[in-house]
Amino acid sequence: MKASRISLMILSLTAAPAFAGDVDLSLTDDSVKGQVNFFGNNNDIQLGTGYTYHEGGLDILNVDFHAQGRTAIGNLPTTAGIGMRGLAWDADNADGGAIGLGGFGTVNIPDVPGLSFTGALHYAPDILSFGDSEDLTSLELRGSYRVIRNAEVFAGYRYLNTDLDYAGAGDVNLDEGVMAGMKIFF
Numbered sequence: 001m002k003a004s005r006i007s008l009m010i011l012s013l014t015a016a017p018a019f020a021g022d023v024d025l026s027l028t029d030d031s032v033k034g035q036v037n038f039f040g041n042n043n044d045i046q047l048g049t050g051y052t053y054h055e056g057g058l059d060i061l062n063v064d065f066h067a068q069g070r071t072a073i074g075n076l077p078t079t080a081g082i083g084m085r086g087l088a089w090d091a092d093n094a095d096g097g098a099i100g101l102g103g104f105g106t107v108n109i110p111d112v113p114g115l116s117f118t119g120a121l122h123y124a125p126d127i128l129s130f131g132d133s134e135d136l137t138s139l140e141l142r143g144s145y146r147v148i149r150n151a152e153v154f155a156g157y158r159y160l161n162t163d164l165d166y167a168g169a170g171d172v173n174l175d176e177g178v179m180a181g182m183k184i185f186f
Contacts, residue, residue, distance in 0.1 A: 026181030028158060030055040033181075037064075040185070041079045041106075044069065054175050060089045060160065062138075066103060073107055080105045085122040085138060087160070088131075089174055096131030096162065098124030100138055114146035118156075134163035142179070150185040 021043075024035040035050035046068045052060040066083030081104045088097035100122030109115040124136040142156030160175040 020186055022183055022185045024050075024181060024183045026154075026158070026179045028175070028177035028179045030177060031158075031175050033060075033158075033175075033179075035062075041068070041070075046081055046083075052175055056091075058089065058091045058174060060087065060174060062087050073105075075110075077108045077110065078105055087124075087136060087138065089133075089162075094132040094164065096129065096133030096136075096164075098129040098133050098136035098162070100124040100128070100136055102138075114152070116144045116146075116152075118142050118144065118154075129162075132162075132164050132166065134165045136160075136162045144183070152183050152185075153181070154183065155180045 020036045020038055021040040022037050024033075024037070026033045031052055031054040033050060033052040035048060037046055037048035039046050044067065046064065046066045048064040050062045050064075052062075054060065063086040064083070066081035068079060068081035071078050071080055083101075083103060085100045085102065086097070087100060089095060101124070102120070102122035104118065104120035106116050106118040109117075118141070120138070120140045122138040124133075126134050129135055137159070139159040140156065142154045144152045144154040146152040156179055158175055158177060158179050159173070161171055161173050163171055
């Protein structure tokens with residue numbers, strides 16, 4: 001089963017250039033995530049999908065939809081998006097998901113060409129959660145450096161947490177940790 005998941009991820013990433021704006025691959029100590037975004041930063045919308053495999057048999061799928069545009073924070077050029085992230089997760093003994101509302105922002109540093117910082121936050125209260133999830137919080141922070149015109153490397157932190165709805169279960173971190181990765185632009 002593990003080999004079929006890895007094969008599916010590799011097939012998805014090799015087919016991505018035909019229909020993608022960028023492909024993102026990141027690793028933590030316990031997980032691997034592949035993300036495909038279908039439009040570039042100059043489009044008014046962004047649609048993406050991703051898959052995370054977490055050690056121990058936890059599968060996490062996400063679908064993102066955001067309105068996006070260019071703006072500035074002070075004199076720093078920024079791309080910002082507001083929208084939603086749908087998440088579904090499946091573990092051996094539980095499963096669930098949510099539709100999180102939130103957004104992202106990428107701030108470019110003009111004094112250091114190629115350097116940018118990105119933050120994304122999405123939150124789903126109980127009313128937008130299903131299965132064994134009571135609520136869900138997704139947070140990602142990263143610093144990126146574009147090494148060539150169509151590729152960048154990054155490092156950061158990823159956090160995905162849910163409250164389980166059965167008695168005494170409480171908070172569960174579905175994915176958390178320091179991450180590193182690369183993004184390829186098409």
